[in-house]
Amino acid sequence: DTAVSQTPKYLVTQMGNDKSIKCEQNLGHDTMYWYKQDSKKFLKIMFSYNNKELIINETVPNRFSPKSPDKAHLNLHINSLELGDSAVYFCASSRDPGLVATGELFFGEGSRLTVL
């Protein structure tokens, strides 16, 4: 069983479109994350979310929004896609860092978004 799964793995779309990437974890973790990995392989935090708090990286445009229907899911919605949004997006989960500050992150396989 895959611990953290993301869909779709590949997404090609036109500028201006709205798209979503789904993420599910079956590890029973309390906290989920979205990271963006650009062409230079730099892994940058976008959001962190648990049942208590949403932490947003202030540099993330408000065209990006996380949506969590329940503890096991954290989806990423992107409105009005731009060329610069092309990247690989990784979902991750961990135990609540407020309780287990040393908890490692478990990553999904990534979703490669290409905006044309």
Place this chain on the structure above:
Amino acid sequence: SQKIEQNSEALNIQEGKTATLTCNYTNYSPAYLQWYRQDPGRGPVFLLLIRENEKEKRKERLKVTFDTTLKQSLFHITASQPADSATYLCALRPKGGSYIPTFGRGTSLIVHP
């Protein structure tokens, strides 16, 4: 500003040798530091964690050191194998605050047979 630096150039070594990767940081007070491995087209996978009050940690052929005075962590793979070829990322978790790990850019390791 806070920075985490890893050598952007690939490290090429011969099979059987020890690979040493470096993670330097500035303007940071990490509670602990983690190392991850990332293979092409895959997500990062956790390898080791070392706390600020620990000098060294080992796991099988892996060894991590942490020097908070130098603000540096070294990651060693002994008796390296071609299967160790991957990108290795260090991540720092700050004390308090959001606890969100910040990643370095990673260093690519290539082990030649």
